[in-house]
Amino acid sequence: MPRDTATSDLQSLSDDALLLLYAHGDAEAARILTGRHLGRIYGFAARLLADRAEAEDVAQEAMLRMWRVAPKWRAGEAQLSTWLYRVTVNLCTDRQRSAHRHRAEALEDVAEPVDESANTEAELMRRERVDALQAALATLPDRQRQAVVLRHIEGLSNPEIAAVLEVGVEAVESLTARGKRALTVALAGQKAALGL
Numbered sequence: 161m162p163r164d165t166a167t168s169d170l171q172s173l174s175d176d177a178l179l180l181l182y183a184h185g186d187a188e189a190a191r192i193l194t195g196r197h198l199g200r201i202y203g204f205a206a207r208l209l210a211d212r213a214e215a216e217d218v219a220q221e222a223m224l225r226m227w228r229v230a231p232k233w234r235a236g237e238a239q240l241s242t243w244l245y246r247v248t249v250n251l252c253t254d255r256q257r258s259a260h261r262h263r264a265e266a267l268e269d270v271a272e273p274v275d276e277s278a279n280t281e282a283e284l285m286r287r288e289r290v291d292a293l294q295a296a297l298a299t300l301p302d303r304q305r306q307a308v309v310l311r312h313i314e315g316l317s318n319p320e321i322a323a324v325l326e327v328g329v330e331a332v333e334s335l336t337a338r339g340k341r342a343l344t345v346a347l348a349g350q351k352a353a354l355g356l
Contacts, residue, residue: 176235183230190227197241198223200314201248207309208252210298218251238323245316245324249306256302296346304339311336 170178170192181189201222206215225247226240233240297305303325310321311332321332 175240176233179226179230179233179240180235182227183233193226193240194223197226197244200241201244204245204309204314205248205252207294207297207313208249208302208305209255210294214255218248218255221251222247239320242320242323245310245314246326249324252306253302292347292350293343296343299346300339300342304335304342307332307335308339308343312340 170181170186170188173181173189173192175193175196178186178189178193182193198219202215202219205218205222206212209215209218222244226244297309300308306325307321310316310324311318316324318329318332318336321336322329325332325335327335
């Protein structure tokens with residue numbers, strides 16, 4: 161069977177089936193799973209940590225853990241995406257705890273070079289909005305930030321979030337509601353400046 165046809169056939173398989181194929185040595189199944197999940201896990205970690213380098217490390221570690229668990233994965237017990245979000249939350253929490261303990265040893269943040277090609281007014285406004293949202297998210301308690309990001313940025317349902325955070329649906333509703341209220345307060349003074 162030609163490679164394109166085989167890849168096309170694999171693309172239609174579930175995460176569980178692909179993980180099983182990977183566990184039996186199928187490198188193409190691994191490539192497809194990585195394509196499906198790595199970007200989303202990285203984005204989620206970046207929103208929780210507000211640090212792209214740390215988020216890359218977390219995303220890579222989450223994927224490594226997925227590869228390690230592949231031979232023991234029990235299809236149908238949990239969705240792979242939910243499991244990956246849970247692992248990512250745990251890894252981010254561990255990093256945040258470690259950062260709090262070692263904050264005195266941290267190096268100064270180095271500003272990234274400005275991309276001259278993106279200096280349009282619209283791009284600057286978009287970047288200011290993203291930065292303002294990221295700063296406001298950083299002020300939330302960890303669980304509220306996790307719930308808000310999973311619900312309103314990642315688009316998960318409340319039952320899915322409950323599974324990721326290992327809490328009840330009512331707790332998710334409370335966390336997201338309190339988080340949204342806190343974000344509204346944090347961003348209230350910036351609406352005009354951000355063009356909202």
